[in-house]
Amino acid sequence: MAPKPAELWCFYVALALGFMGIAIADSPYRFFDWNVTYGDIYPLGVRQQGILINGQFPGPEIYAVTNDNLYINVHNSLPEPFLLSWNGVQQRKNSYQDGVYGTTCPIPPGKNFTYRIQVKDQIGTYFYFPSLAFHKAAGGFGSIRVLSRPLIPVPFPEPAADYTLLIGDWYTANHSILKTILDGGHRLPNPNGIVINGRGPQATTFTVEKGKTYRFRITNVGLQHSLNFRVQDHEMTLVEVEGTHTMQNTYSSLDVHVGQSYSVLITANQPSRDFYIAVSTRFASKILNSTAILHYSDSTTSVSGPIPGGPTNEIDWSLNQARSVRTNLTASGPRPNPQGSYHYGLINISRTIKLESSAALVDRKQRYAVNSVSFIPADTPLKLADYFNIDGVFRIGSIPDFPSGKKMYLDTSVMGADYRAFIEIVFQNHENIVQSWHLDGYSFWVVGMDGGVWTPASREQYNLRDAVSRCTTQVYPKSWTAIYVSLDNVGMWNIRSEFWARQYLGQQFYLRVYTPVKSLRDEYNVPDNALLCGKAAGRSTASP
Template structure:
């Protein structure tokens, strides 16, 4: 493994400081070790042979099971003929953006090499997933589920379920991911996806076996490339209990909209007569509707699914908007710690700064590009976090993206970085002037989704904000010709990716980095660079 260049401090001291930091000075937090081999393999989800990315020969990859405050040591061996990176969607790298796994923070793992991610799921619970973030690899699989359980002494606001299923849904292309990337590199947009996969399988390719009368937890993540999905189970209702690390008010729903990049937990009870039932997943608000099915199999069933799958809900945006507003924090439940989540009164904190973000599109040099506030992101030759750490000039400059959308229609290319002060409390307003749903994600953070509505945002919209029990999550949707507002406490120092989850648009520039900065160099604010950090670009020979 590439250990990088020797630091000024002896490596053993750096390691001891890192261990002290990730364990909070305690030796009680356990370590979980994983060894993953990344290879190409073949699958037949739609009856056609496809090349996909396998992890230890699996597609999807293996689940990560952890408990709050566990230290995860994941040794990734890259057997692909190109560089590779994994990122952790929704898992907050506390004070450790070096491990975030996107190119703005982390050097890719070279072909034939390995890298060991060292991270702690500090003060986190919930349902998340990992995915490959480089070279449009996300269109080739390489993803898997992450479940972080509460510690035994912390109560959960529902009875222990009989079983726990990871369900990864998402749109899928039959074309090879390299061909898709080539289309984007030529400045063209991709056509609509070919279908939907559930846990890497096509229609009725996967089943979930349940015992009559028992209740099960479904951890559902939309790992797709662009489309919002609706999830439903024939003849059954679901009770939503958790969203990306936050326990929710336990609303009962017949179907659930899950936008790209989002994760939910829902409880379902096998309380119907013994037979097999469709699990249906379909795209939302698209001109070309896609649908696929899995099977909920009662163990004593002798009747296979038949007939049409259950229909989805109305295509009226207002239905989905109302459901989204109903998903709120359970203030009486504990989070990762044994105290009510409502103890954090975010609605009483003064906002230091308002940031408005709007997506736009244009042709540059006859090639399609996408932008945020008029700036279309281009990767630098060196990960931004490394350039910042080693003070390498000329890689990026803070302030290269404005706080507000520009009135000028043109867009321009830049390695866009927005500066922000550590411990600031900011309002971010996402504006969507298109007729499609947008989905936005901020690495390293959860934010409070305080408001969303159809129309144009104005300061007067703050009167309708939920300042009491808004859901805290890391990915939010913005409906067509609508806005969504979030509050975020910038309590995590580092360089963090803020991006669309519409992956072709992310690849073509609809993203930037938020540099949360403090002049302090204390390990209480940010961990030292990992001793095994890969170095690339101009950071290969830094002046340290």
Template sequence: MAGGNAGAAAAAAARLVFSFMGLLVPLLVAGDDPYRFFTWTVTYGDIYPLGVKQQGILINNQFPGPQIEAVTNDNLIINVFNKLNEPFLLSWSGLQQRRNSFEDGVAGTTCPIPPGGNFTYIMQAKDQIGTYYYFPSLAFHKAAGGFGGIRVLSRPQIPVPFPPPAADYTVLIGDWYKANHTDLRYMLDSGKALGFPDGLLINGRSWNGYTFTVEPGRTYRFRISNVGLATSLNIRFQGHTMKLVEVEGSHTMQTTYSSLDVHLGQSYSVLLTADQPGFDYAVVVSTRFTTKIISTTAVLHYTNSAGKAPGPLPGGPTIQIDWSLNQARSIRWNLTASGPRPNPQGSYHYGLVPVTRTIRLANSAAIINGKQRYAVNSVSYVSPDTPLKVADYYKIGGVFSVGTIADSPSYGSAYLQTSVMGANYRDYVEVVFENNEDEVQSWHIDGYAFWVVGMDGGKWSPASRQGYNLRDGVSRYTVQVYPRSWTAIYMPLDNVGMWNVRSENWARQYLGQQFYLRVWTPSTSFRDEYPIPKNALLCGRAAGRRTRPL
């Protein structure tokens, strides 16, 4: 059993089978799909990732947290006990929450777990494969840890377009600050910038603090996720190349790279063959698009190692945008590979579906009430006292209004607002992210995968569509937008709920560069959206209300 503490988890499973029967009504449609039970305790603990004592967030005393390993359509029952002195939530980057935004674990959908309390997430990896991660979404907790890897494996009968690897390694890379998350949060609340990160981590460790062991001649899968706060990163393996095989749930054309850019929030899978002489090689991660370059390393250890590999560490790209743009354009969908189902991924011709709506989203920085804020289409998001999804379910007025963010930028002065965009279930939309600033942006949409159809420098216009890739653009959950550039996606609105659209630069997200997309249908069928979970925590103006009956 994944998640550590196997004995406790097994005991929890036995107890929970009966107590959750009333909670699992929507999941019973899954038939015989397996259940995986996890029991997690969240605590503070001392960590020293950069050699300085910090207050870290541990899950089952682990930093990073336990790995989640599942198979397509598995049901995940994750019982989280909050032993912190403040409210806490976990969110699941890329795990779609089909018809179930109540379990999304962000402030706009889910009431936080109070100190000393617990909440059981009930989710299904429905029709998914691939590489993802989880993270704490409230109060800048992400700067203290609390994150971990998620891998969703293909069912045994579904072919995978490469031989089984000798081992499957998770590689969580990210920038890190020596200050405690409470100090970083105070800086942001005071209107100050965080400044440049103090270092980089690989699986929670700094220079040569983590080792991946390989045997000569064998091939290994490395699942790489950028779980950091502020910077795009580049990863490379000394003396080796990487073959890209998967991006956030999509099998890709198997292109070989000597180094790979991984922007904030993104996840990639690569294959690496141990085909070099037996030494200890460096896994190098360094910052991108920054005038000051910082790096860190892990060790790729051959079982027949004769010591440290000779030669210098491999250099990587630094501030070159065109290099990264060309690499991003080279990442293509593998149209002949199966996804989570037997049919090939390319059987869905996304480029032939008529677009029903175009949404243009422009990020901006602004000073509001004397403090630094960030906005989307001039609206800087502020959280209400009640989660939007909960207020929507109980029809509680005065929490939010649909249409409080426009479909296109006005380029006017930024202002504070609880911004919610309305959309109709089963619409097919074009979203254009427009970045008029001098730093790279990274955008994520909860609950949805989307096709990246185009990206380029300069201003987007309708004529830009002539250069779209309408055949084999990759489907993913998080996409970058280069400075003074645009990125366009196509997205079917096939998942009813309230979904967070956000910057993956965590200071920008914290200070307002996000909004919620309300995908709505008048239908009340469970086939379209699950009801509020019976175990849902209720807070704000919904406190004291009853959840649905059995």
């Protein structure tokens, strides 16, 4: 699916140009000009107020190629502050542009801000979304696809077309009503349905030609539910997960947890008619379903009959599928060297961090926490406070490395970490729900997951050879998931629950990856166009 000329303009510079204080020669630049507004949308057939970007819901798709520089000029025409975050785009040495309040000042109403991002050494499928004020429940999200450079081969033939499916649970209530419920200390009710590319059942059609193979990029942009994706009478071959080419396993259905992205190949090898593309909730007391249509170009027969059923609460089935997702060690990533050339399993771990979620009432209001600390935003973005050496905004070590057993409390939680350390993080889930966790600024290796309580002996079952590298991972009920992370990206990086009500009510913190060496080789300076707010207001971006 080719980008529209009005949405995307690319040119190659002939001379070295300044980019975030570093000279980059011959790097492609792509320019986007977006206007963010409210408007009427009807995702489940009910009129409601949604967030539009250039009049679109979902927002425009970003197309890029490895190492492209993206200049995204965002005009905030909402009556309140606004921020966009870039889920999975790693923002090398540049957490100022991450688009969450811990790193970036909101765009004031009536103002604009230009994000300047390089998709450095990345390929794959990602998405953007609004990160403030529960705006995510109103839309404002869209897909990001980063293609390989032409000289670097991908491990599968060029598909006949490349389709995007943004799937997620959805509320018909206005996002401001949902925010009021959370601010009042209450939990949200169950969602009203599932949307596919912003539309309800059978409202979206993908046309295929018999005998050809198509790439489908599937991203769960919802608020809380794991979803199962399947295509009636068709199998799918998994080829990419959040920037990693995978072993090309075949599945009849695929679990996509909140915040996760997958690419699959589907061959139109059935009799010419229309087929259901089905999406349904997993691990939920009430099963919600939605459908799109896979339409053979010469079909004269519409879909009929029941929607093909999928798994519902089978934890072991999902766990085994997750373990089967592995890296294709012989495929090139964004560079020509094979993905398996980085032997993560042979590197000594310098630190272990164990993170435990919890839910409790604090001052008679519902809150969520990590290691007993429920995050509260400071009056100044943490990264700006760090850069300008502003005291009293946050404290390093305000969240412990291990569960403390303390009663839940509120704090602006920041964990310190050393640049170039190689660490192990264990997510321990004592709850009866599937959790989803994301780390900004990085991809990590999902080395293990299993039921019960993690202990050092659990390392004996780790996959130290071909674990998938990604930025969002699930943790099953009464289970644990372990990841390895190479801390090669200096900055202030958000670790959060992808269940958005939980994130909003405190289930997040920041990892400050620090080096005492002040060098543009390791981290860029604050952008010269940075918005400065809170205690950073009035400072000069020329020097701290």
